[in-house]
Amino acid sequence: MQVINETAPRSEVVAAFFSDADHGPMVMVNLLKFKDIATYPDGRDPELTGRDAYNRYGEAVRACVEAVGGHIVYHGPVTGMLLGQVEEQWDAVALAYYPSPQAMLQMVGLPEYQAIEIHRYAGLAGQLNIRTKAPAGMPA
Template sequence: MDVLNQLYPSNEQMGRLKSSPDSCEIHLLNLFKFREKAEYVDGRKTDLTGREAYDLYGHPMLKVLEKYGAEVVFYSEVTGLIVGQVEDLWDSFVIVRYPSRQALIDMTSSDEFKVLSVRREAGLAGQLNIETKAP
C-alpha cells in the first residue's frame, strides 16, 4: 500500500467530494504529519516548529468549524502502532463531524479558512483525510 501525505485534495478527490455535496453527516479522520520546523510559503523567518505553526491555525479554526455546523469530536497524539507496519507514523489526529459534504466544501472555500491556511501549510508536512459515515 502506497501512502502519500498531501495538504489538499487532488482534482479527482475534489470531484468525488462535490459529486454529492448534500450527503448526510460525515466524519473526517485527519492524520497529521508535522514539519520539524515551520516553513512559510512567503519565505518569512520563524523559530516555530511545524506543530506550533499548525496550532496557530488549529485553535482559531474551532470557531470557523462552528460557523459551518462542524465540531471536533476527538483529538489525540499518535503514540504507537499496535497492529500492522508503516514506514513513518503520523504525529496526531483529529476526528471532525460535518453536517454534510457541502458544509465541508463551504468551510474550505471560506475566506477564514484561506487566511488561516497559511499557518496550516507552514506546519504540515502532509496529512490524510479519511471520510467516514455511520451505517
C-alpha cells in the first residue's frame, strides 16, 4: 500500500466528498505529520516547530467545529505502532465529529476558520483525512 500525505485535497476529491448526500454524521480521522520547523509565508516565528504551529490551529479550530454542530472527539500524539508498517510514523491523531460533510464544508468557509488555516499549513508536512460514519447514538 502506498501512502501519500497531503496538506490540501485535490479539487476532484473535494467535489466527490462533499456531494455525498447520503452521508450523515461522520467522524473524520486525521493522521498528522508535522514539519520540523514551521514555515509561514511571511517568515514569522522562524524557531517555531511544526507541531507548535499546528497546535495554534488546533486550539482555535475547536470553536469552528462547534459552530457547525460538531466537536473534537480526541486529539493526541502517536506513541507507537503495534500492527502494520509505514516508512514514517504519523506524529498525531485527531478525531472530529461533524453532523454531515456539508457541515464540514460550511466550517471551512467560515472567516474564523480561514483566519487560522495559516497555522495548519505552516505546521503540517502532510496528513491523511479519513471519513468514517459516526456510530448510532454518538453525541452530536
